[in-house]
Amino acid sequence: MNERIYLSSPHLGKEEIVFIKKAFSENWVAPLGPNVDGFEGDICKYTGIKNCAALTSGTSAIHLALIMLGVEEGDEVLASSFTFSATINPIVYQKANPVLIESESDTWNMSPEFLEEAINDRLNKGKKLKAIIPVHLYGMPSKIEEIKAIANEYEIPVIEDAAEALGSEYKGKKLGTFGDIGVFSFNGNKIITTSGGGALVSNNDQYVSKARFLATQARDSAAHYEHSQIGYNYRMSNVSAGIGRGQMLVLPEWIIKRRSIFESYKNELSDIDGISFLDEPNPDFFSNRWLTTILVDPAKTKGLSREDLRLACEIENIETRPLWKPMHLQPIFKDCPYYGNSLSERLFDQGLCLPSGSNMTGEQLDRVLCLIKKKLGK
Ligand SMILES: *Cc1c(COP(=O)(O)O)cnc(C)c1O
Numbered sequence: 001m002n003e004r005i006y007l008s009s010p011h012l013g014k015e016e017i018v019f020i021k022k023a024f025s026e027n028w029v030a031p032l033g034p035n036v037d038g039f040e041g042d043i044c045k046y047t048g049i050k051n052c053a054a055l056t057s058g059t060s061a062i063h064l065a066l067i068m069l070g071v072e073e074g075d076e077v078l079a080s081s082f083t084f085s086a087t088i089n090p091i092v093y094q095k096a097n098p099v100l101i102e103s104e105s106d107t108w109n110m111s112p113e114f115l116e117e118a119i120n121d122r123l124n125k126g127k128k129l130k131a132i133i134p135v136h137l138y139g140m141p142s143k144i145e146e147i148k149a150i151a152n153e154y155e156i157p158v159i160e161d162a163a164e165a166l167g168s169e170y171k172g173k174k175l176g177t178f179g180d181i182g183v184f185s186f187n188g189n190k191i192i193t194t195s196g197g198g199a200l201v202s203n204n205d206q207y208v209s210k211a212r213f214l215a216t217q218a219r220d221s222a223a224h225y226e227h228s229q230i231g232y233n234y235r236m237s238n239v240s241a242g243i244g245r246g247q248m249l250v251l252p253e254w255i256i257k258r259r260s261i262f263e264s265y266k267n268e269l270s271d272i273d274g275i276s277f278l279d280e281p282n283p284d285f286f287s288n289r290w291l292t293t294i295l296v297d298p299a300k301t302k303g304l305s306r307e308d309l310r311l312a313c314e315i316e317n318i319e320t321r322p323l324w325k326p327m328h329l330q331p332i333f334k335d336c337p338y339y340g341n342s343l344s345e346r347l348f349d350q351g352l353c354l355p356s357g358s359n360m361t362g363e364q365l366d367r368v369l370c371l372i373k374k375k376l377g378k
Pocket of ligand 1: 056058060083087161185197
């Protein structure tokens with residue numbers, strides 16, 4: 001059996017272990033310490049954001065963001081439907097109601113038109129709209145300026161889910177820095193990892209200090225433990241943050257590698273009938289190319305579907321995955337209000353994520369390319 005080729009596996013540099021050893025030797029084995037402070041500083045410096053709180057996950061960052069924006073029972077939060085469930089779940093943690101917005105074809109991200117349609121309709125129905133969560137899926141920037149213009153017009157704050165888009169840019173500015181609050185994830189499959197972790201970032205210091213407060217059990221200042229609010233245990237470990245510090249040193253290189261993997265797939269496969277790629281719409285958009293995705297149109301491949309291709313890869317021990325199944329099709333969210341034209345249903349039917357890890361070898365890439373060419377008759 002050939003060795004397994006993964007979709008996106010952790011890729012460590014040389015320094016992670018140095019930061020971890022330091023945590024051990026100085027006994028900073030706790031959810032605070034110099035690596036946590038250092039990692040937060042690294043993220044600020046890299047993205048150009050003013051402040052950052054390192055947390056246990058991207059999900060916890062979204063949850064705290066919603067709490068800080070005052071999202072509570074009965075409120076509505078407008079979010080991309082075409083995303084991972086972690087974008088939406090925290091809305092329900094707050095007993096608020098998700099309103100799902102369809103994507104647009106240029107970026108596969110939140111459609112500004114459907115967003116505005118939804119806002120008007122929900123306001124007409126007397127709903128309280130507390131936040132908008134656009135997602136930059138697979139690293140591709142959403143039309144964040146248009147979304148922000150709408151958000152400003154209706155005075156609704158924006159939480160930018162940049163969990164998949166660390167290092168991506170719009171007009172030369174890093175994603176995660178456009179919203180009132182930005183969110184990153186350092187889960188094991190993301191472009192860099194802390195083995196599990198996330199960050200909440202903002203130019204508003206109050207949001208970030210409040211996030212640190214809530215993430216450490218909301219302890220009021222007193223010698224004993226005094227609480228006037230519900231708290232959470234969401235702070236990142238100093239050991240995890242050590243991994244993160246090392247990963248920040250290699251992030252620029254890993255982005256170059258992921259982008260070159262996308263280019264290789266595109267150069268080798270784009271002349272095959274029935275396979276298409278998502279390009280950056282214009283030079284304002286810069287994707288970290290977290291995952292390379294293709295659409296397989298069976299009308300042009302003599303009937304071969306994305307599922308046929310996925311199974312053929314699996315037999316060869318190559319991991320691929322369908323694109324995210326839209327939230328409005330998920331059993332748990334199917335009754336949420338949805339605004340759109342079903343674009344993401346086609347993306348889900350035809351879309352496949354290809355192995356894209358920065359640690360992929362040329363040989364592994366060739367194996368994937370050969371198989372796809374073989375299956376599609378080239
Ligand atoms: C990974 C991911 C998250 C959640 O991050 P975790 O660190 O896994 O909790 C949120 N949104 C999107 C779009 C993601 O891909």
